[in-house]
Amino acid sequence: MTLLGQFSLWVALLIGSWCVVLSLSGRWRDRPDLERVITRSVYAVCAALLIATLSLWKGLISHDFNIEYVAAYTSSNLPTYYIVSALWAGQKGSLLFWAVVLSLFAAAAQLLTSRRHAALLPYVAGITSAVVVFFVIVMLFAANPFERLAFTPEDGRGLNPQLQNVGMVMHPPMLYLGYISITIPFAFAVGALLSRRLDTGWIVAIRKWTLVSWLFLSIGIVLGMWAYVELGWGGYWAWDPVENASFLPWLTMTAFLHSVMIQEKRGMLKRWNVALIVATFLLSIFGTFITRSGVIASVHSFTQSNVGYFFLAFLVLAGVYAFTLLWTRWPDLEPEGQLESMLSREAAFLFNNLALVGIAFSVLWGTLFPILSEAVRGNKITVGPPFFNRVNIPLGLFLLALTGIGPLIAWRKASVQNLRRQFVLPVSAGLVTAAVLFGTGMRDGYAMMAIALGAFVLGTVVQEFYRGMRARHRMHGESPVVAISRLIGRNRRRYGGYIVHVGILTMFVAFAGMAFKVDQEATLKPGETAEVRSPYGHTYKLTHMGVSQYKALNRFVSAASVQVERDGRSLGIMKSEKRQHVDSFGRPTFEPSTEVGIRSDLREDLYIVYAGSVDGTEEAVYRFTVNPLVWWVWFAGVILILGGLLTMWPGGGGVAETRRSQAGYEAVLVGAGAE
Amino acid sequence: MKPGHKFLFGAVIIVASVGLLMFQGVKETGVYFLTPTELAAKTTEDPTFYNVGLKMGARVVPGSVHRDAATQTIDFQVTDGTHTYPVTYRGLVPDTFTDANDIEVVVEGRLGKDGVFHATDVLAKCGSRYEAVPEA
Numbered sequence A: 001m002t003l004l005g006q007f008s009l010w011v012a013l014l015i016g017s018w019c020v021v022l023s024l025s026g027r028w029r030d031r032p033d034l035e036r037v038i039t040r041s042v043y044a045v046c047a048a049l050l051i052a053t054l055s056l057w058k059g060l061i062s063h064d065f066n067i068e069y070v071a072a073y074t075s076s077n078l079p080t081y082y083i084v085s086a087l088w089a090g091q092k093g094s095l096l097f098w099a100v101v102l103s104l105f106a107a108a109a110q111l112l113t114s115r116r117h118a119a120l121l122p123y124v125a126g127i128t129s130a131v132v133v134f135f136v137i138v139m140l141f142a143a144n145p146f147e148r149l150a151f152t153p154e155d156g157r158g159l160n161p162q163l164q165n166v167g168m169v170m171h172p173p174m175l176y177l178g179y180i181s182i183t184i185p186f187a188f189a190v191g192a193l194l195s196r197r198l199d200t201g202w203i204v205a206i207r208k209w210t211l212v213s214w215l216f217l218s219i220g221i222v223l224g225m226w227a228y229v230e231l232g233w234g235g236y237w238a239w240d241p242v243e244n245a246s247f248l249p250w251l252t253m254t255a256f257l258h259s260v261m262i263q264e265k266r267g268m269l270k271r272w273n274v275a276l277i278v279a280t281f282l283l284s285i286f287g288t289f290i291t292r293s294g295v296i297a298s299v300h301s302f303t304q305s306n307v308g309y310f311f312l313a314f315l316v317l318a319g320v321y322a323f324t325l326l327w328t329r330w331p332d333l334e335p336e337g338q339l340e341s342m343l344s345r346e347a348a349f350l351f352n353n354l355a356l357v358g359i360a361f362s363v364l365w366g367t368l369f370p371i372l373s374e375a376v377r378g379n380k381i382t383v384g385p386p387f388f389n390r391v392n393i394p395l396g397l398f399l400l401a402l403t404g405i406g407p408l409i410a411w412r413k414a415s416v417q418n419l420r421r422q423f424v425l426p427v428s429a430g431l432v433t434a435a436v437l438f439g440t441g442m443r444d445g446y447a448m449m450a451i452a453l454g455a456f457v458l459g460t461v462v463q464e465f466y467r468g469m470r471a472r473h474r475m476h477g478e479s480p481v482v483a484i485s486r487l488i489g490r491n492r493r494r495y496g497g498y499i500v501h502v503g504i505l506t507m508f509v510a511f512a513g514m515a516f517k518v519d520q521e522a523t524l525k526p527g528e529t530a531e532v533r534s535p536y537g538h539t540y541k542l543t544h545m546g547v548s549q550y551k552a553l554n555r556f557v558s559a560a561s562v563q564v565e566r567d568g569r570s571l572g573i574m575k576s577e578k579r580q581h582v583d584s585f586g587r588p589t590f591e592p593s594t595e596v597g598i599r600s601d602l603r604e605d606l607y608i609v610y611a612g613s614v615d616g617t618e619e620a621v622y623r624f625t626v627n628p629l630v631w632w633v634w635f636a637g638v639i640l641i642l643g644g645l646l647t648m649w650p651g652g653g654g655v656a657e658t659r660r661s662q663a664g665y666e667a668v669l670v671g672a673g674a675e
Numbered sequence B: 001m002k003p004g005h006k007f008l009f010g011a012v013i014i015v016a017s018v019g020l021l022m023f024q025g026v027k028e029t030g031v032y033f034l035t036p037t038e039l040a041a042k043t044t045e046d047p048t049f050y051n052v053g054l055k056m057g058a059r060v061v062p063g064s065v066h067r068d069a070a071t072q073t074i075d076f077q078v079t080d081g082t083h084t085y086p087v088t089y090r091g092l093v094p095d096t097f098t099d100a101n102d103i104e105v106v107v108e109g110r111l112g113k114d115g116v117f118h119a120t121d122v123l124a125k126c127g128s129r130y131e132a133v134p135e136a
Helices: A002-025 A032-061 A068-073 A080-088 A091-112 A115-141 A166-181 A183-195 A201-205 A207-225 A241-266 A270-293 A307-328 A345-377 A385-408 A416-439 A445-476 A480-490 A492-516 A630-648 A655-662 A667-673 B003-029 B036-045
Strands: A518-524 A529-533 A539-552 A555-566 A569-581 A593-595 A597-600 A604-613 A620-628 B031-034 B054-060 B066-068 B073-079 B084-090 B104-111 B117-125
Touching: A002 A032, A002 A115, A032 A068, A032 A080, A032 A091, A032 A115, A068 A091, A080 A091, A080 A166, A091 A115, A091 A166, A091 A183, A115 A183, A115 A201, A115 A307, A166 A183, A166 A207, A166 A241, A166 A270, A183 A201, A183 A207, A183 A270, A183 A307, A201 A207, A201 A241, A207 A241, A207 A630, A241 A270, A241 A345, A270 A307, A270 A345, A345 A385, A345 B003, A385 A416, A385 A445, A385 A492, A385 B003, A416 A445, A445 A480, A445 A492, A480 A492, A492 A620, A492 A630, A518 A529, A518 A539, A529 A620, A539 A604, A539 A620, A555 A604, A555 A620, A569 A597, A569 A604, A593 A604, A604 A630, B031 B036, B036 B054, B036 B084, B084 B104
Parallel strands: B031 B054, B084 B117
Antiparallel strands: A518 A620, A529 A539, A539 A555, A555 A569, A569 A593, A597 A604, A604 A620, B054 B073, B054 B104, B066 B073, B073 B084, B104 B117
């Protein structure tokens, strides 16, 4: 099967390169037959890569340990669903995964794009094929997933135990899907530049794609936070370089999703929008580069390999190409409108964009700082979470405030009536919340601001839903339930966006909870008890019950049990495990891993890590952590994703209604300004 | 003032505060990342370079790990082949920290006058975790 896979990669390389050359040569203009060849070559590349992927899967499932990749990431006692996921567990497989998914997206872009934008498609085919070809080249010349070993091991090394978890099976592909799908909007942007069709056409064509990328990136990032349940260090975000790398394109994409509304509505920010899409694409490649090259030490990164040089070269090439193209088309991107007032939605969105890009820049800077400082001053200096928190908490709070202001303020120029009508209630909600928090004894300034601003934003969103519903109720005499569901159904982008905002503000409130985290270590003999005070004033009594050892499917387990009591009431027994994974011959495959014990409720998580025993006795070393509001992070993630899905759900009201709502402004509110 | 200028004014304020936050952040939270050899060079060059917060990346000397369960203290030695430093750390080490095969660690803390590195954090990364280093 490896021969077939290898052959398919070469086929993909040849047809893909042909497609790039043909597309960029421009010979297809006035030659519909050549245009068809370009489209078909995209499908052919896709088919070839699908065959390559199936071959690798076949090798994995049939335990062909002669294939280096199979031996490195699976073992014969690994459950089947993890074997399937091993396709993206290692560097080489994930390159193939990347290439095949991109070719699928590229084919989908050819198939699904409306005929109105057909003129851009041959360019899009060329750009997407160029990126696919790059990944195939990396595989063929630096990291071939079909490479065979000189001998056949009896068993493979097995899958990293930290990846043996539903969340961790889904985390990498979701993130990759986000990274990969960014190529499509990028290809449309470059296509628009090449063809000089720089009206709003390309922006309309990529609307769904940008939402798809944003959604996958969001899901991937939230699932990554979910490593909280697996990694055992008691937090969900560590400002690790690879986490940062996934956050960067999310930030610039979020900026784009907002600024593009200004272009649709007012014809401004055309150059900025192109630059944002190009930057997002480059950051997605950069993210892959960071993950794959090992230039920056991280828990995620694979060991150093020369794949990094390929990525670096591609990054530079793509960046220079795209920005040069933007430069040569500069005069074609003249703005049609101008900023009329600082009290306008345009201004709020501009500041939102500045804050998002500012955060992205500081995160990039902090991530690269060790490399930069070494290159410039010869000293490697690192910055860690304190740096990122210091810079990003104020910026994040500023952004949160804008989340409330942006949607309520009028386009062009807001009147005093508009401001009063829109902001009295939400601002009061925020102030009351702040007062209550202060009254109940909270003294952490940032946490208070986060929660109060959260209440303010929630106030704006509730007010918007309520007013929209009331307007429908009055105009069409619909019952409140019907009115609200039609309101959302007919204005999906707008109300979906509001729901996303609720997810974001919930996330901020949950993050604020981490300011009150409590951490305690204890060494306990069986029967001994440790006491932990939670930030809410509860007292946990944790009694060590003993350690039991047993053998499971593909691992030896030492499980430590703790009897938990809160304020004198028993909460049952919690368990934390140390697992030593083994191959089918009983030989250890990885370092031991930890299975965390978590008890979660709406207010706080009790998080128990069994760190090992003292000299093989039952005396155990524990770390007990109380993490406030963690449940809300996952809840926020779900809201965010549902809101995102709603914005991109196909269909909606009639054309006229859709157009009105998609402009981001409702007739109801235009009327309201004149009250 | 025209709105465009006002916006520019606001933008400059934002950009400047981002810059300031970053500058101060690096100045106050940035720490050196050194190898044992570089640390040795620093201390001979500048005798006051003790009790300065820094990170050191090195390998654990196999067999040097000594755990004292009662005080939760771990003593071990790290090296880059040329220079070796004893490290003492109180707390929990990650699962990947073993002295079986020489693993890479990053220790964060300060070098005491006594020549012992007092670590406040130990990060371990195992070379075999993901992929063997390609044959060089």
